[in-house]
Amino acid sequence: MNTITINDLLATGYNLDVGKNINDEIYVKFKDSKVKDGMFLSGVSGVGNTFDEAINDYYRKIKGKTLVFNEYEDYIKEVYVL
Numbered sequence: 001m002n003t004i005t006i007n008d009l010l011a012t013g014y015n016l017d018v019g020k021n022i023n024d025e026i027y028v029k030f031k032d033s034k035v036k037d038g039m040f041l042s043g044v045s046g047v048g049n050t051f052d053e054a055i056n057d058y059y060r061k062i063k064g065k066t067l068v069f070n071e072y073e074d075y076i077k078e079v080y081v082l
Contacts, residue, residue, distance in 0.1 A: 001066065003080045006059050014069070018054075021047065026054040036066040036078065 015031040034041035046058025
């Protein structure tokens with residue numbers, strides 16, 4: 001497993017999903033990613049009224065956790081977020 005910063009994730013080509021939820025808030029999350037909590041995987045996204053608020057919320061939620069990408073594919077990638 002690699003250790004990586006959120007800036008490195010963005011710089012190395014991981015796609016960031018950005019959209020609006022039903023409350024008209026902006027949400028962000030890395031595409032095809034889940035947060036690993038023991039033996040469980042859960043979807044996590046950041047939300048806010050602006051993109052900056054949403055990305056900061058997302059970073060707060062994934063910092064110090066393991067992100068798992070492509071959990072249903074043959075090639076699963078795990079990274080620990082600093």
